Amino acid sequence: MSTPLNFQQQLGAELTARAADLATAERPTPGTPVPFRPRPTRRLLTTGLGLAATVTAAVTVAVLVPQADTSPSAQAPQAVPTATRSAAGDAPTPVRLSTASYTVTPNQDGTVSVQLTGAEWSGLQEALRSVGVPALVMKPSASCHTPVTTDSSRLDAVMSLDPRNGRIAILHPAAVPPGERLLVLNTAPEGALHPGTVSALDISLTKETPTCFPLSQTNVVGVG
Amino acid sequence: MSAEQQTAPPSRDPAAFAVFYRQQFDTVLGFVTRRTDSPHLAADLTADVFLTALEQADGYDPRRGTPAAWLYGIARNVVASHFRGNARELHATARIAGRRMLDDQDVSAIEDRIDAARDARALAARHAALSEPLRAVLDLVAVDGLTVRDAAKALGINAATARVRLHRARNELRKAAPQTGTDYESVNTLLEVAP
Numbered sequence: 001m002s003t004p005l006n007f008q009q010q011l012g013a014e015l016t017a018r019a020a021d022l023a024t025a026e027r028p029t030p031g032t033p034v035p036f037r038p039r040p041t042r043r044l045l046t047t048g049l050g051l052a053a054t055v056t057a058a059v060t061v062a063v064l065v066p067q068a069d070t071s072p073s074a075q076a077p078q079a080v081p082t083a084t085r086s087a088a089g090d091a092p093t094p095v096r097l098s099t100a101s102y103t104v105t106p107n108q109d110g111t112v113s114v115q116l117t118g119a120e121w122s123g124l125q126e127a128l129r130s131v132g133v134p135a136l137v138m139k140p141s142a143s144c145h146t147p148v149t150t151d152s153s154r155l156d157a158v159m160s161l162d163p164r165n166g167r168i169a170i171l172h173p174a175a176v177p178p179g180e181r182l183l184v185l186n187t188a189p190e191g192a193l194h195p196g197t198v199s200a201l202d203i204s205l206t207k208e209t210p211t212c213f214p215l216s217q218t219n220v221v222g223v224g
Numbered sequence: 225m226s227a228e229q230q231t232a233p234p235s236r237d238p239a240a241f242a243v244f245y246r247q248q249f250d251t252v253l254g255f256v257t258r259r260t261d262s263p264h265l266a267a268d269l270t271a272d273v274f275l276t277a278l279e280q281a282d283g284y285d286p287r288r289g290t291p292a293a294w295l296y297g298i299a300r301n302v303v304a305s306h307f308r309g310n311a312r313e314l315h316a317t318a319r320i321a322g323r324r325m326l327d328d329q330d331v332s333a334i335e336d337r338i339d340a341a342r343d344a345r346a347l348a349a350r351h352a353a354l355s356e357p358l359r360a361v362l363d364l365v366a367v368d369g370l371t372v373r374d375a376a377k378a379l380g381i382n383a384a385t386a387r388v389r390l391h392r393a394r395n396e397l398r399k400a401a402p403q404t405g406t407d408y409e410s411v412n413t414l415l416e417v418a419p
Contacts, residue, residue: 004330019238
Protein backbone atom coordinates (compact mmCIF):
# COMPACT_ATOMS: atom_id res chain seq x y z
CA MET A 1 0.00 0.00 0.00
CA SER A 2 1.47 3.33 -1.05
CA THR A 3 1.83 5.79 1.78
CA PRO A 4 2.21 9.53 1.25
CA LEU A 5 4.94 9.80 3.84
CA ASN A 6 5.59 13.52 3.57
CA PHE A 7 1.89 14.28 3.86
CA GLN A 8 1.52 11.87 6.75
CA GLN A 9 4.39 13.53 8.59
CA GLN A 10 3.27 17.09 7.95
CA LEU A 11 -0.32 16.44 8.87
CA GLY A 12 0.80 14.65 12.00
CA ALA A 13 2.95 17.61 13.00
CA GLU A 14 0.11 20.03 12.37
CA LEU A 15 -2.33 17.94 14.36
CA THR A 16 0.07 17.73 17.26
CA ALA A 17 0.39 21.49 17.18
CA ARG A 18 -3.38 21.85 17.05
CA ALA A 19 -3.70 19.53 20.01
CA ALA A 20 -1.34 21.78 21.91
CA ASP A 21 -3.38 24.80 20.83
CA LEU A 22 -6.53 23.19 22.11
CA ALA A 23 -4.94 22.49 25.44
CA THR A 24 -3.91 26.13 25.66
CA ALA A 25 -7.23 27.47 24.47
CA GLU A 26 -9.24 25.47 26.97
CA ARG A 27 -8.18 27.82 29.73
CA PRO A 28 -7.51 31.13 28.08
CA THR A 29 -6.91 34.32 29.91
CA PRO A 30 -9.89 36.52 29.11
CA GLY A 31 -9.05 38.76 26.20
CA THR A 32 -5.79 37.03 25.50
CA PRO A 33 -5.70 35.53 22.03
CA VAL A 34 -3.85 32.34 21.27
CA PRO A 35 -0.49 33.18 19.75
CA PHE A 36 -0.27 32.61 16.05
CA ARG A 37 2.61 30.32 15.27
CA PRO A 38 3.84 30.26 11.71
CA ARG A 39 4.70 26.80 10.50
CA PRO A 40 6.73 25.49 7.58
CA THR A 41 3.49 25.16 5.70
CA ARG A 42 1.50 28.32 5.73
CA ARG A 43 -0.97 28.43 8.54
CA LEU A 44 -4.41 28.51 7.10
CA LEU A 45 -7.44 30.02 8.55
CA THR A 46 -10.71 29.26 7.36
CA THR A 47 -13.97 29.63 6.74
CA GLY A 48 -16.49 28.04 8.65
CA LEU A 49 -19.44 28.65 10.81
CA GLY A 50 -21.64 31.48 9.86
CA LEU A 51 -22.12 34.73 11.47
CA ALA A 52 -25.40 33.66 12.97
CA ALA A 53 -23.67 31.58 15.57
CA THR A 54 -21.86 34.52 17.04
CA VAL A 55 -24.04 37.50 16.49
CA THR A 56 -26.49 38.37 19.16
CA ALA A 57 -28.76 41.35 19.07
CA ALA A 58 -27.54 43.71 16.44
CA VAL A 59 -29.00 46.70 14.72
CA THR A 60 -28.09 48.14 11.38
CA VAL A 61 -26.72 51.61 11.69
CA ALA A 62 -25.06 52.28 8.39
CA VAL A 63 -24.05 50.84 5.08
CA LEU A 64 -20.56 51.30 3.75
CA VAL A 65 -20.13 51.50 0.03
CA PRO A 66 -16.48 51.65 -0.96
CA GLN A 67 -15.93 54.34 -3.54
CA ALA A 68 -12.57 55.49 -4.78
CA ASP A 69 -9.94 52.84 -4.87
CA THR A 70 -7.83 51.78 -7.78
CA SER A 71 -6.49 48.65 -6.18
CA PRO A 72 -7.19 45.35 -7.89
CA SER A 73 -9.78 44.14 -5.49
CA ALA A 74 -11.69 47.36 -5.78
CA GLN A 75 -12.08 46.86 -9.49
CA ALA A 76 -14.29 43.86 -9.02
CA PRO A 77 -18.00 44.19 -8.39
CA GLN A 78 -18.37 45.12 -4.78
CA ALA A 79 -20.34 43.32 -2.18
CA VAL A 80 -21.72 45.82 0.26
CA PRO A 81 -20.60 45.27 3.81
CA THR A 82 -23.31 45.95 6.29
CA ALA A 83 -22.30 47.70 9.46
CA THR A 84 -23.94 46.56 12.63
CA ARG A 85 -23.51 47.62 16.19
CA SER A 86 -23.88 45.39 19.16
CA ALA A 87 -26.77 46.40 21.34
CA ALA A 88 -25.28 44.99 24.51
CA GLY A 89 -22.78 46.47 26.94
CA ASP A 90 -22.00 49.88 28.37
CA ALA A 91 -18.68 50.49 26.67
CA PRO A 92 -18.44 52.10 23.25
CA THR A 93 -19.72 49.50 20.90
CA PRO A 94 -17.70 48.32 17.93
CA VAL A 95 -19.09 48.45 14.43
CA ARG A 96 -19.16 45.18 12.65
CA LEU A 97 -18.84 45.03 8.86
CA SER A 98 -20.22 41.94 7.31
CA THR A 99 -21.33 40.32 4.10
CA ALA A 100 -22.35 36.77 3.43
CA SER A 101 -18.67 35.94 2.94
CA TYR A 102 -16.91 37.72 5.77
CA THR A 103 -17.29 39.61 8.99
CA VAL A 104 -14.89 42.28 10.17
CA THR A 105 -15.23 43.32 13.78
CA PRO A 106 -13.09 46.01 15.39
CA ASN A 107 -12.45 45.22 19.03
CA GLN A 108 -12.09 47.67 21.85
CA ASP A 109 -8.47 46.70 22.42
CA GLY A 110 -7.54 47.89 18.95
CA THR A 111 -7.50 44.49 17.35
CA VAL A 112 -9.77 43.46 14.52
CA SER A 113 -11.53 40.12 14.28
CA VAL A 114 -12.05 38.61 10.86
CA GLN A 115 -14.22 35.64 10.10
CA LEU A 116 -14.60 34.18 6.64
CA THR A 117 -17.74 32.39 5.64
CA GLY A 118 -17.59 32.47 1.86
CA ALA A 119 -15.44 33.07 -1.19
CA GLU A 120 -16.79 36.44 -2.32
CA TRP A 121 -14.26 38.81 -0.81
CA SER A 122 -15.01 41.98 -2.74
CA GLY A 123 -15.17 44.87 -0.33
CA LEU A 124 -13.06 43.06 2.26
CA GLN A 125 -10.05 45.25 1.59
CA GLU A 126 -12.03 48.41 2.14
CA ALA A 127 -13.72 46.95 5.18
CA LEU A 128 -10.36 46.15 6.73
CA ARG A 129 -8.90 49.54 5.88
CA SER A 130 -11.91 51.28 7.35
CA VAL A 131 -11.07 49.79 10.72
CA GLY A 132 -7.38 50.55 10.56
CA VAL A 133 -5.90 47.47 8.96
CA PRO A 134 -3.58 48.44 6.09
CA ALA A 135 -4.78 45.52 4.06
CA LEU A 136 -4.19 44.58 0.48
CA VAL A 137 -6.64 41.87 -0.50
CA MET A 138 -5.91 39.96 -3.67
CA LYS A 139 -6.67 36.82 -5.56
CA PRO A 140 -3.50 35.26 -7.00
CA SER A 141 -3.47 35.38 -10.78
CA ALA A 142 -1.92 32.99 -13.27
CA SER A 143 -1.36 35.88 -15.65
CA CYS A 144 0.61 37.85 -13.09
CA HIS A 145 4.35 37.34 -13.37
CA THR A 146 5.74 40.08 -11.19
CA PRO A 147 7.08 38.57 -7.98
CA VAL A 148 6.04 40.20 -4.75
CA THR A 149 8.42 40.27 -1.81
CA THR A 150 6.56 39.13 1.27
CA ASP A 151 7.55 38.53 4.85
CA SER A 152 5.86 35.95 7.05
CA SER A 153 8.40 36.04 9.88
CA ARG A 154 6.50 38.55 11.99
CA LEU A 155 3.02 37.19 11.56
CA ASP A 156 2.85 36.05 15.13
CA ALA A 157 2.72 39.70 16.18
CA VAL A 158 0.24 40.67 13.51
CA MET A 159 -2.24 37.84 13.69
CA SER A 160 -3.52 35.34 16.21
CA LEU A 161 -6.46 33.02 16.51
CA ASP A 162 -9.44 33.71 18.69
CA PRO A 163 -9.15 31.22 21.55
CA ARG A 164 -12.92 30.86 21.67
CA ASN A 165 -13.34 30.25 17.97
CA GLY A 166 -10.39 29.10 15.93
CA ARG A 167 -12.13 30.18 12.75
CA ILE A 168 -11.73 33.82 13.69
CA ALA A 169 -8.46 35.58 12.98
CA ILE A 170 -7.51 38.45 15.24
CA LEU A 171 -5.47 41.07 13.45
CA HIS A 172 -3.29 43.54 15.31
CA PRO A 173 -3.06 46.65 13.12
CA ALA A 174 -0.65 48.36 15.50
CA ALA A 175 1.85 45.57 14.93
CA VAL A 176 2.03 46.17 11.20
CA PRO A 177 5.30 48.04 10.64
CA PRO A 178 4.92 51.55 9.26
CA GLY A 179 4.86 51.59 5.50
CA GLU A 180 4.01 47.91 5.23
CA ARG A 181 0.78 46.32 4.21
CA LEU A 182 -0.97 43.21 5.30
CA LEU A 183 -1.24 41.12 2.17
CA VAL A 184 -4.35 38.97 2.35
CA LEU A 185 -4.59 36.38 -0.39
CA ASN A 186 -7.67 34.43 -1.33
CA THR A 187 -6.09 31.13 -2.30
CA ALA A 188 -9.26 29.13 -2.85
CA PRO A 189 -8.60 27.10 -5.99
CA GLU A 190 -10.42 28.15 -9.12
CA GLY A 191 -13.27 25.84 -9.87
CA ALA A 192 -13.46 24.44 -6.37
CA LEU A 193 -16.79 22.76 -5.85
CA HIS A 194 -17.38 24.68 -2.68
CA PRO A 195 -15.12 27.71 -2.79
CA GLY A 196 -16.79 29.28 0.17
CA THR A 197 -16.00 26.42 2.42
CA VAL A 198 -12.64 25.36 1.14
CA SER A 199 -11.13 28.75 0.54
CA ALA A 200 -8.12 29.69 2.54
CA LEU A 201 -6.69 32.85 3.92
CA ASP A 202 -3.02 33.42 3.24
CA ILE A 203 -1.54 36.34 5.10
CA SER A 204 1.86 37.97 4.92
CA LEU A 205 3.42 41.39 5.15
CA THR A 206 4.80 43.33 2.22
CA LYS A 207 6.50 46.66 1.72
CA GLU A 208 5.32 46.75 -1.87
CA THR A 209 2.06 47.83 -3.41
CA PRO A 210 1.60 45.20 -6.07
CA THR A 211 -1.12 45.44 -8.65
CA CYS A 212 -1.38 41.69 -8.82
CA PHE A 213 0.00 38.60 -7.13
CA PRO A 214 1.38 35.72 -9.19
CA LEU A 215 -0.31 32.39 -8.71
CA SER A 216 3.08 30.80 -9.25
CA GLN A 217 4.27 32.40 -6.05
CA THR A 218 1.69 30.57 -3.99
CA ASN A 219 1.56 26.89 -3.30
CA VAL A 220 -1.97 26.61 -4.57
CA VAL A 221 -2.41 23.29 -6.27
CA GLY A 222 -5.03 21.77 -8.47
CA VAL A 223 -8.73 21.79 -8.19
CA GLY A 224 -10.21 19.42 -5.74
CA MET B 225 -6.90 -1.61 9.48
CA SER B 226 -9.64 -3.62 11.04
CA ALA B 227 -12.02 -2.00 13.43
CA GLU B 228 -11.32 -4.92 15.72
CA GLN B 229 -7.65 -4.08 16.00
CA GLN B 230 -6.53 -2.73 19.32
CA THR B 231 -5.74 0.91 18.95
CA ALA B 232 -4.86 3.80 21.12
CA PRO B 233 -7.97 5.70 22.10
CA PRO B 234 -8.40 9.22 20.77
CA SER B 235 -7.18 11.87 23.14
CA ARG B 236 -6.61 15.59 23.09
CA ASP B 237 -3.24 15.06 24.65
CA PRO B 238 -0.78 15.87 21.87
CA ALA B 239 1.43 12.85 22.41
CA ALA B 240 -1.47 10.45 22.76
CA PHE B 241 -3.21 11.85 19.71
CA ALA B 242 -0.01 11.46 17.73
CA VAL B 243 -0.08 7.73 18.48
CA PHE B 244 -3.75 7.51 17.57
CA TYR B 245 -3.05 9.38 14.33
CA ARG B 246 -0.22 7.10 13.31
CA GLN B 247 -2.31 4.02 13.93
CA GLN B 248 -5.34 5.31 12.09
CA PHE B 249 -3.78 7.18 9.19
CA ASP B 250 -4.21 4.32 6.71
CA THR B 251 -7.77 3.76 7.88
CA VAL B 252 -8.80 7.31 7.18
CA LEU B 253 -6.88 7.73 3.94
CA GLY B 254 -8.34 4.46 2.73
CA PHE B 255 -11.82 5.62 3.63
CA VAL B 256 -11.55 8.84 1.68
CA THR B 257 -9.80 7.34 -1.36
CA ARG B 258 -12.70 4.94 -1.66
CA ARG B 259 -14.90 7.98 -2.10
CA THR B 260 -12.99 10.46 -4.20
CA ASP B 261 -10.69 10.24 -7.19
CA SER B 262 -8.94 13.50 -6.36
CA PRO B 263 -5.73 13.15 -4.36
CA HIS B 264 -6.00 16.77 -3.28
CA LEU B 265 -9.51 16.39 -1.99
CA ALA B 266 -8.48 13.15 -0.33
CA ALA B 267 -5.77 15.03 1.53
CA ASP B 268 -8.18 17.77 2.60
CA LEU B 269 -10.74 15.29 3.82
CA THR B 270 -8.13 13.24 5.65
CA ALA B 271 -7.04 16.38 7.45
CA ASP B 272 -10.66 17.25 8.22
CA VAL B 273 -11.37 13.83 9.65
CA PHE B 274 -8.42 13.91 12.00
CA LEU B 275 -9.00 17.50 13.01
CA THR B 276 -12.60 16.68 13.85
CA ALA B 277 -11.45 13.60 15.70
CA LEU B 278 -9.05 15.72 17.72
CA GLU B 279 -11.75 18.17 18.65
CA GLN B 280 -14.20 15.45 19.57
CA ALA B 281 -11.69 13.18 21.27
CA ASP B 282 -13.01 14.00 24.71
CA GLY B 283 -16.36 12.60 23.68
CA TYR B 284 -15.04 9.16 22.85
CA ASP B 285 -16.68 6.46 24.94
CA PRO B 286 -15.00 3.05 24.70
CA ARG B 287 -18.23 1.38 25.79
CA ARG B 288 -19.80 2.45 22.52
CA GLY B 289 -17.23 0.99 20.16
CA THR B 290 -13.61 0.75 19.22
CA PRO B 291 -11.58 3.82 18.37
CA ALA B 292 -11.65 2.72 14.73
CA ALA B 293 -15.43 2.41 14.68
CA TRP B 294 -15.68 5.83 16.32
CA LEU B 295 -13.33 7.24 13.71
CA TYR B 296 -15.31 5.66 10.88
CA GLY B 297 -18.35 7.47 12.17
CA ILE B 298 -16.50 10.78 12.07
CA ALA B 299 -15.04 10.06 8.65
CA ARG B 300 -18.45 9.25 7.28
CA ASN B 301 -19.91 12.49 8.63
CA VAL B 302 -17.06 14.58 7.31
CA VAL B 303 -17.16 13.06 3.84
CA ALA B 304 -20.94 13.11 3.65
CA SER B 305 -20.94 16.71 4.79
CA HIS B 306 -18.43 17.61 2.12
CA PHE B 307 -20.50 16.11 -0.65
CA ARG B 308 -23.59 17.83 0.68
CA GLY B 309 -21.79 21.08 0.21
CA ASN B 310 -21.36 22.16 3.78
CA ALA B 311 -17.96 20.72 4.26
CA ARG B 312 -15.76 22.00 6.97
CA GLU B 313 -18.63 23.42 8.85
CA LEU B 314 -18.56 20.65 11.35
CA HIS B 315 -16.73 21.43 14.51
CA ALA B 316 -13.15 21.50 13.41
CA THR B 317 -11.31 24.22 15.24
CA ALA B 318 -9.66 25.65 12.17
CA ARG B 319 -9.30 23.78 8.98
CA ILE B 320 -6.08 22.35 7.70
CA ALA B 321 -5.61 22.47 3.96
CA GLY B 322 -4.21 18.99 3.57
CA ARG B 323 -3.61 19.48 -0.13
CA ARG B 324 -0.95 22.02 0.61
CA MET B 325 1.08 19.41 2.41
CA LEU B 326 1.35 17.17 -0.60
CA ASP B 327 4.54 16.81 -2.56
CA ASP B 328 4.73 14.99 -5.87
CA GLN B 329 5.46 11.65 -4.26
CA ASP B 330 2.50 12.08 -1.93
CA VAL B 331 0.21 12.77 -4.85
CA SER B 332 1.53 9.71 -6.64
CA ALA B 333 1.06 7.54 -3.56
CA ILE B 334 -2.52 8.70 -3.05
CA GLU B 335 -3.25 8.23 -6.73
CA ASP B 336 -2.07 4.64 -6.36
CA ARG B 337 -4.58 4.17 -3.59
CA ILE B 338 -7.28 5.84 -5.62
CA ASP B 339 -6.57 3.50 -8.51
CA ALA B 340 -6.66 0.50 -6.21
CA ALA B 341 -9.98 1.63 -4.79
CA ARG B 342 -11.68 2.01 -8.16
CA ASP B 343 -13.95 -0.98 -7.61
CA ALA B 344 -14.91 0.23 -4.17
CA ARG B 345 -15.87 3.63 -5.55
CA ALA B 346 -17.94 1.95 -8.21
CA LEU B 347 -19.73 0.07 -5.46
CA ALA B 348 -20.32 3.25 -3.53
CA ALA B 349 -21.65 4.96 -6.64
CA ARG B 350 -24.15 2.17 -7.07
CA HIS B 351 -25.48 2.87 -3.62
CA ALA B 352 -26.36 6.45 -4.44
CA ALA B 353 -30.00 5.62 -5.12
CA LEU B 354 -30.50 4.22 -1.64
CA SER B 355 -31.84 6.25 1.21
CA GLU B 356 -29.13 7.59 3.49
CA PRO B 357 -29.76 5.21 6.42
CA LEU B 358 -29.55 2.18 4.16
CA ARG B 359 -26.62 3.52 2.23
CA ALA B 360 -24.68 4.34 5.34
CA VAL B 361 -24.74 0.77 6.58
CA LEU B 362 -24.12 -0.71 3.17
CA ASP B 363 -21.16 1.55 2.46
CA LEU B 364 -19.44 0.74 5.71
CA VAL B 365 -19.93 -2.99 5.22
CA ALA B 366 -19.55 -3.43 1.49
CA VAL B 367 -17.17 -0.60 0.65
CA ASP B 368 -15.12 -0.34 3.81
CA GLY B 369 -15.27 -3.93 4.95
CA LEU B 370 -16.52 -3.33 8.46
CA THR B 371 -18.47 -5.98 10.25
CA VAL B 372 -22.13 -5.21 10.75
CA ARG B 373 -21.42 -4.76 14.43
CA ASP B 374 -18.71 -2.18 13.83
CA ALA B 375 -20.75 -0.45 11.20
CA ALA B 376 -23.56 -0.19 13.70
CA LYS B 377 -21.23 1.32 16.27
CA ALA B 378 -19.85 3.78 13.74
CA LEU B 379 -23.39 4.89 12.98
CA GLY B 380 -24.59 4.89 16.57
CA ILE B 381 -27.27 2.28 15.99
CA ASN B 382 -27.66 -1.22 17.34
CA ALA B 383 -26.52 -4.24 15.40
CA ALA B 384 -30.03 -5.54 14.83
CA THR B 385 -31.06 -2.29 13.20
CA ALA B 386 -27.95 -2.39 11.06
CA ARG B 387 -28.75 -5.90 9.90
CA VAL B 388 -32.28 -4.92 9.00
CA ARG B 389 -31.04 -1.94 7.02
CA LEU B 390 -28.46 -4.05 5.29
CA HIS B 391 -31.12 -6.53 4.29
CA ARG B 392 -33.35 -3.77 2.98
CA ALA B 393 -30.47 -2.21 1.09
CA ARG B 394 -29.74 -5.48 -0.56
CA ASN B 395 -33.36 -5.94 -1.58
CA GLU B 396 -33.59 -2.44 -2.98
CA LEU B 397 -30.45 -2.90 -5.02
CA ARG B 398 -31.86 -6.10 -6.41
CA LYS B 399 -35.00 -4.28 -7.46
CA ALA B 400 -33.03 -1.41 -8.94
CA ALA B 401 -30.84 -3.45 -11.25
CA PRO B 402 -30.87 -6.85 -12.93
CA GLN B 403 -28.49 -9.43 -11.56
CA THR B 404 -26.53 -9.64 -14.76
CA GLY B 405 -23.95 -7.00 -14.14
CA THR B 406 -20.59 -7.70 -12.62
CA ASP B 407 -20.97 -4.75 -10.29
CA TYR B 408 -24.18 -6.08 -8.91
CA GLU B 409 -22.70 -9.50 -8.36
CA SER B 410 -19.79 -8.06 -6.49
CA VAL B 411 -22.12 -6.07 -4.29
CA ASN B 412 -24.18 -9.12 -3.67
CA THR B 413 -21.15 -11.19 -2.83
CA LEU B 414 -19.98 -8.66 -0.32
CA LEU B 415 -23.37 -8.57 1.29
CA GLU B 416 -23.57 -12.31 1.43
CA VAL B 417 -20.32 -12.60 3.30
CA ALA B 418 -20.92 -9.68 5.59
CA PRO B 419 -21.15 -11.04 9.14
